[in-house]
Amino acid sequence: MGRNRAEVTIQTARDAGLVGCTRCGKVWPQQTHECGRCGATLKRVDNAGLQAVWAWWLAGLIFYIPANLYPMLRTSTLAGSQQNTIIGGVVELVTHHSYFVAAVVFVASVVIPVSKFIAIAYLALAVGNERRAGSHRHLHLFEVVEFIGRWSMVDVFVVAILSALVQLGAVVSIHPGPAAAAFALSVALTMLSAQSFDPRLIWRGPARTTGS
Amino acid sequence: MTDELRPADLETSPAPNPIWTRLSVIWLVPLVALAITLGIAWQSYADRGTLIEIDFADATGVRPGETVLKFREVEVGRVETVGFNPDLSSVRIGVRVNKEVAHFVDNEARFWLVRPQVSAQGISRLDTVLSGTFIEGYWDAESAGQQTLFQGLDKPPVTPDPTKGTWIELRAEDAGGLAEGAPVLFRGITVGRIQNLRLNDADSGVIVDAFIDSPHDRRLTTNTRFWDTSGISVSLSASGVSLDMRSLASLVQGGIEFDTFTTGGTFIQNGFPFRLYSTAEAARTSIFGAGLAEPARYTLLFDDAIEGLQRGSKVQFRGVEAGEITDLSIKVQTDSTGTRFAQQQVVIALSPERLGLARGTEQEIVNEFLATEVDSGLRARVAGVGLLGSTLVIELTDVPDVPPAVINRSAKPYPTLPTTDAKTNDLAASAEGVFKRIDALPIEELMASAIRTLDSISAVAESEDTRAVPGELAGLLEQLRTLTDGLNQRGASEKAVAALDGMTEAASTVMTEFEGLAETLASTDAAAQAVAEMPLGEIGNKIDGILADIRTMLGSEDAERLPRALSDTLEESAALLAELREGGAAEKINGTLLAAQDAATAIESASERLPDLTAKLESLVTTAERLVASYGERSAFNAEVLDTMREMRRATAAFGSLARMIERNPRAFILGR
Incomplete structure (x- = not known):
């Protein structure tokens, strides 16, 4: 943690009495309300932003439960209809020895969302912790989360495309299950959660918030 | 030193905002999410239906979560669990039944597994090859006696809806060629099916359930008779070979046909027991009533x-x-x-x-x-x-x-x-004996003897001496006339006339009897067995003997001398008559004629009994005829009898002609012309 402590000494915009524009990056004096270059509203770095993160995060988590319990796909073929949950589908793919597809589905539908939840929660907790503030690693983590979060929608897209394409009447037809909507909501909400996170909090550090 | 006390710096910090002012409205989002999720969860919990358990012998093709329960081919539930009952004797399948129909699933409900079936009637439920086994259920629209544990049927029931027809119970000696699901036919049309072939309690017969579809079930009455039409029936008769086969299905699976031969039966209720006959003929002719299951x-x-x-x-x-x-x-x-x-x-x-x-x-x-x-x-x-x-x-x-x-x-x-x-069996035994004896009768010898006798008689008649007799007789008659004249004068003629009347009467009666006899003899040739009860053999032998005696007698010298003796006698009689004419013989003759009259009356009365005899003979003939008729037409024994009878007929014909000859001209018998 010594490295963290060393990094604490980095002077931040807030220390210099400035506020950065989140859109174009230009810094302005703290009392400025509007970016003179791009016209975006300048927001103060504030713990209140964390509430939005937590709220979206919690909503996403709530929707993630039915997304796993309800069937994702309803496949009707001549041989009867079949319903699969996410995990059930993965298990079935494994039993059919489609390990690669199973891995893709598992990563996109389980690993990524779950790690996203963990990552966001970690970040949100970390910015409130003085000792962990001001880390480049946190910034990297945040960038990864923001980048990779949208890929969770792969599952939803697969369901949507299959439902649209595979409509061959009695022979075979695929319908999305209730879990598809829940999963899409869950992914969307976690993306909102990630977007609500103000990365400037990583650098600000709670100690100075109380100290100023 | 300065005593100025500086007040300590007031450590101020902004009053913390109350927590509700710090709360963002963004927190409504997870609340809404929670509400939605809980709502969905509650709804699916409330809609999930009732869990029932069905016991099956096996669970071929049943998979939890996939196999469905269908009612009238509509999915109304889904298998959730497949397990075993506590003693592992059957499979217990848990089915989640939709809420809308769950309350109709009562103790009347029946469940069975639907699988592809290949039977003599064809292949059915081929769709289940692709769609997989499913559980079919049937229940009525009344909900009574809810229960959650059911016993599944081993096979699809004959009819899903037992109200659309009538159940009956058929009882047979054995199941013959019947198989489960065999059709019940009415005039060749399938109107029902059988199932549940089983032994009765005493193992002495078979009980079969049959379901007759509506509206054909109203043809059933207590007089309806059922019979087995399984397989092929071949009958051999005078008109040739007759092959009867109902349908290919009934050949493989068997079949039952029914018909109502007599009217007057009453309509039946479910479960009415019927007797199952083995053939249509047996069903038609059996003395046991159709509904009489246990005589x-x-x-x-x-x-x-x-x-x-x-x-x-x-x-x-x-x-x-x-x-x-x-x-x-x-x-x-x-x-x-x-x-x-x-x-x-x-x-x-x-x-x-x-x-x-x-x-x-x-x-x-x-x-x-x-x-x-x-x-x-x-x-x-x-x-x-x-x-x-x-x-x-x-x-x-x-x-x-x-x-x-x-x-x-x-x-x-x-x-x-x-x-x-x-x-x-006296009758049978004696009849056989009788025919054997008839067969053994010496008919040929008898005939030969008779012919020889007749030959001898004609030889006698044709002899010179015999021919002389008429001359002598003429003389005698002449004398008699003279005598009669004498008698007439003495009042004897009336008596003589009376006596002659009596004799005529007697003669005519005898004549009538001869006629009757002729008929009897004629009918004898249609029924030689008339002699059934008589020891014909002995009679034949005796007749033979008598005829032999006669022949011997006729052939003897005495017989040859007979005509001469006769003419001598006649001469003597003539002399006697002459003497009589002279003497008081008229009175004596008078007495003699009276005696003759008495004799004639006696003969008459005796002849009156002849009709009875004839009638008896005839009834005997009729009896024998019936006896013979009751035989088959082509037995070996019968052939023998026919031969015998033919010979008998020939013999009796000879007798008949002899009799007729005697009847027409009795004198010819004596006189040979």
Whole structure:
């Protein structure tokens, strides 16, 4: 943690009495309300932003439960209809020895969302912790989360495309299950959660918030 | 030093905002999410339906979460669990039934597995090859007696809806060629199916359930008769070979046909028992009523071996067919001295209707009835029917002079009727003997003798001496005329006339009898067996002997001398008459004529009995004719009889012509012309 402590000494915009524009990056004096270059509203770095993160995060988590319990796909073929949950589908793919597809589905539908939840929660907790503030690693983590979060929608897209394409009447037809909507909501909400996170909090550090 | 006390710096910090002011409205989002999720969860919990459990022998193709429960081919539930019942004897399948129909699933509900079926009627439920097994259920629209544990059927029921037809129960001796699902036909149209082939409690027969679809079930009455049309029936008759086969399905699977031969039956209820006959003929002719499932049964024990009795042989009650033999066996018993002996055990079934009791009378009442009959001498015995007694039946009839006996009602399995010795078939035995004797009659010799006799007679008649007789007779008559003249004068003529009248009468009666006799003889050729009861052989022998005697007599010298003696006699008579004419012979003749009149009257009365004799002969002939008619047409024995009769006819024809000749011209017999 010594490295963290060393990094604490980095002077931040807030220390210099400035506020950065989140859109174009230009810094302005703290009392400025509007970016003179791009016209975006300048927001103060504030713990209140964390509430939005937590709220979206919690909503996403709530929707993630039915997304796993309800069937994702309803496949009707001549041989009867079949319903699969996410995990059930993965298990079935494994039993059919489609390990690669199973891995893709598992990563996109389980690993990524779950790690996203963990990552966001970690970040949100970390910015409130003085000792962990001001880390480049946190910034990297945040960038990864923001980048990779949208890929969770792969599952939803697969369901949507299959439902649209595979409509061959009695022979075979695929319908999305209730879990598809829940999963899409869950992914969307976690993306909102990630977007609500103000990365400037990583650098600000709670100690100075109380100290100023 | 400065005493100025500086107040300490007031450490101020902004008053913390109350938590509700710091809360962002963004927190509404997870609240809404939570509400939605809980709502969905609650809804799916509330809609998930009732779990029922169905026991099946096996669960071929049933997979939890995939196999569905269908009602009228509509999915109304889904299998959730597949397990075993506590003693592992069957599979217990848990099915989640939709809420909308769950309350109709009551104790009347039936469940079965639907799989592809290949049967003689074709392949059905081929769709399940692709879609997989599913559970089909059927229940009615009334909900009563809710339950959650059901016993699944082993196979699809004959009909899903038991209200659209009538269930009946068929009872047969054996299942024959019947198989599960075989069709029930009415005039060749499939109107129902059978199922549940099973043995009855006593293992003595088979019970089959049949379902007759509506509206055909209203053709069923208590008089309807069912029979088995399984397989091919081949019958060989005078018109050729007849092959009867209903349908390919009934060849493989068997089939049952029914028809109502008699009217007057009443409509039936579900589960009505019918007897299943083995053939249409048996169904049509059986004396047991269609609905009479269990006739009164009795056991008969015979000491003697009875060869020729068989299952299905008739039982006659005082000559009326009243039942049949249902079983034959041997019963080994031990007598008082410990010796083992075997008895023939015959089980008979009696139709109460044929005993004069009401249809469907209980065995107990039949027992009562037979007990009183047994008191008055009713016994069971083996008797032969048919001309030769070749067909044996059981006869329940009154036997005179039998030791008293009772019905043993406690005997198992059926009450025992007292039996008596088998009736020897006198008629059959004697008829055979008679025909043998007829066959052995020396007809040829008899005829030869008769011909020889007639030859001798004509030889006598043609002899010179015989021819001389008429001359002598003319003389005699001349004298007689003279005598008569004399008699006339003496008042004797009236008496003579009266006497002659009597004689004429007698003669005409005899003549009539000759005519009757001729008819009798003529009818004899149609029925030589008339002699059935007579020792013809002896008679023939005797006739033979008599004829031989006559022939000897005629052939002897005495006979040759007879004409001469006769003419001598006539001469003597002429002399006598002359003397008489002279002497007081008229009075004597008078007396003689009176005596002759008496004799004529006697003859007349005697001849009056001849018609009776003729009638008796004729009735005998008729009896014999019937006897012969009852034989088959082509037996070897019959052929012999025919030959014999033909010869008899020839013989009797000869007799007939002889008789006719005598009748036409009695004198010719004596005089040869």
